[in-house]
Amino acid sequence: MEFSVLVVDDEKNIREGLGKALELDNYNVLLAPDGSKALEIINTSDVDLVITDLKMPGLSGQELLKQVASAYPTVPVIILTGHGTIETAVEAMRDGAFDFLTKPVNLDRLSLLAKRALANRKLVLEHRALKEEVEKIARRQKFANIIGKSPEMKKVLEIVEQVAPTKASVLVTGESGVGKELVADAIHNLSDRKERPFIKVHCAALAETLLESELFGHEKGAFTGAVATKRGRFELANGGTIFLDEIGEINQQVQIKILRVLQDKKFERVGGEQTIEVDVRVISATNRDLKKEIAEGRFREDLFYRLNVVNITVPPLRERREDIGLLVAAFLREFSEENGKNILGIDPKAKSAIYGYSWPGNIRELRNCIESAVVLAKGSSITLMDLPPSVASETEGDYIRINLGSTLAEAEKEIIRGTLNFEKGNKSKTAEVLGIGRKTLHRKIQEYHLVEE
Template sequence: MNRTILIADDEKNIRNGLQLALEDEGYSILLASDGKEAWNLITENNVDMLITDLRMPHMSGQELLKRVSSNYPTMPVVILTGHGTIEAAVEAMRNGAVDFMTKPLNLDRLFLLIRRAFSNLDLHDQNAALKKELAELKRQSGYSKIIGKSEPMVRLMETVKQVADATASVLVTGESGVGKELVADALHQLSSRSNGPFIKVSCASFAETLLEDELFGHERGAFSGATAARKGRFELANGGTLFLDEIGEISQGTQVKLLRVLQERQFERLGGEKTLTVDVRLVAATNRDLRAEVDAGRFREDLYYRLNVIHMEVPPLRERKEDIPLLMSHFLEMYNERNKRQVEGFSQRAKAAMLSYDWPGNIRELGNCVESAVVLASEKIIDLDDLPGAVKNASSEERVVIPVGTTMEQAEKALILATIASCGGNKSKAADILGVARKTLHRKVQEYKLGEQ
């Protein structure tokens, strides 16, 4: 992307010298001899960055900075100053400048500063585009809690919409943390039962007798301590949806009673004789292979077929990595709000690591990772060091191993060679990564005769 930089300085030699140097780096340059002319150019052109002296006629650099910060808050501003006005330059940074440089200028430092500023600007633009894409995706899907544009997730949501209004039982399978409960919730919310109750039960949370009481309720006196009748989850879900999570954990005895409810829509409370009839849509979920459980004799085959009328497999996050940036944006917004933070996004290094990691804990782990980074981040941008160790270590960045005893010249040569190789021979990109000017890198390549290797 070609960036435009405005140079505002009343010294002609500085303006022209910077113009030649920056045009040689590939930037488009606009020139102004005072603050007023600079402001006019900003309002009439697409300016990406301002480099301005503090002391100029007609409008000072301080006044120009105030106008830019107020009207163009994302535009980076670099202040040029003489040694006698460093205090004023520091004050300018408090007013929104990204950095200041003293004259005479160190061009390599200026080029690095410009690259960093544009890198942050690129991140801001990318995060804003992701946020916009996320909002549009939520609007189009009709259900904002499931996020994904990958082919597996698009197919899954199409199936959810297709079967949401049916009464047939649904079995949702997938690894822990993939969002099986959200699929059950989507089935309910997109159905004509959405005004009815959505009742959830984690089957692994209860012992056998307690689970039966939880599902079917009990009559007064059914057991010691049953001082009053109590409705079970099936009764509470009447007219709505009952979600049974971790269905593979239930005992054989409970399986028999659950089978009867699915077949006849009828049951009795514990200790009761009255047969109750309910209208409930059942959605079950498991991270186990229920077919294997049937073959092993631990799960009833007839119940398996009753549950598995419609089967939905939620893919693990490692199989839909193109959804990770959207999920990162979603969680960033969520946890900024919850923790009263204003983190703006993720650095390229952090994104690379998060895309490289396989997320064995799936979306749940990703959400926890983003929340941790939001809370612990010391800057506005989450960087690689803000991520948990397991994620950070998954970074796909190549490493150069330099043994002890290597000379500085040999180390520099090895680093330059490895960086150019990782960039596919693109020396401009390599210069950006190494934080040096293109001319400097080309000079080093010629000096070390690296082009001959």
């Protein structure tokens, strides 16, 4: 790496003398007679080190130092001072100078200082690159929190990645336990607001009267018990993201106030006159059917459209059964470790119960099921006995369950999956039982993404 060193001095002799000396050290040397010319060079070319006189016509060395320190904090600045101006040098150090040299300049010391300053800069840059890489990995890991390889989940993750960097309001819908909150986490963590606050509000957990003041804050004396002014969650989320969970539960009054924040970025605290302005990205979630809530007059349509600029629907687990295997593996590892157990696997009966169950509580239910199974397991594998009765009982007979409301294709998919499981993956037998050819079976396995479990 060839370093560029900029020497700034209004005295031509000094400037050129120092420049010559630095060239001997194999640096690319740039010269400037005053501060403003120096800034021009710094702004237009890569400068790795600035060596500057303090007293110069126009922009002084002090000023130059301040500007470089704030705009290019990784570029070191060495100050040149005359005799008897040590005080100014000390001041310059405080302003962020790397070091100072007294005139007349000792060229050996110049050489040494330049070398040190540049080595330091190299370290700073390397550290910064490393930090960026770690952040990138961390970001990817945050994403990897969401386990799933089914086409349905891939689609969800694709949208997450697409909308994360925008400011668009996102409404995450889906049944209870499908991972709506994880999706909200991922959107925030992948956005450029990730270093700013991420405030979560469980709208259903708060009493209706409390919710408004929780969200928007209140002034002292606004109501009995409001003994001091309190900032609301929207204020706390300023610059960042707010997650309004279970948005379907909020009352009309609060709906209007949220609508106004989304439209004008403005609101007042409860009992307050002063209008507060915020820049907040809104992600909301619900397992209710908001269209129905609107039709029945419980939810404002205009608010719905503001919240639902982008919709992400997380499908229930029974519609993406190929994720079960990965999820089970991940939860097994997590809870084995947590409980200090060495669970190596799941016996075939328990496995077919897990794969056959409809998981109405979705991933939360699966997670809880694996946790309790790990705790209960006596040996090194999970057996049918370790599973909750609801899960275990559904496979006692040789049958599968297909929920009403399924399409014919979904039913076909389930029959093929169930038979494959029952025949322990033996495709010839499965084809025979189903009364179709092996080729047809293969095609359908691919079509339905029925990877072997």
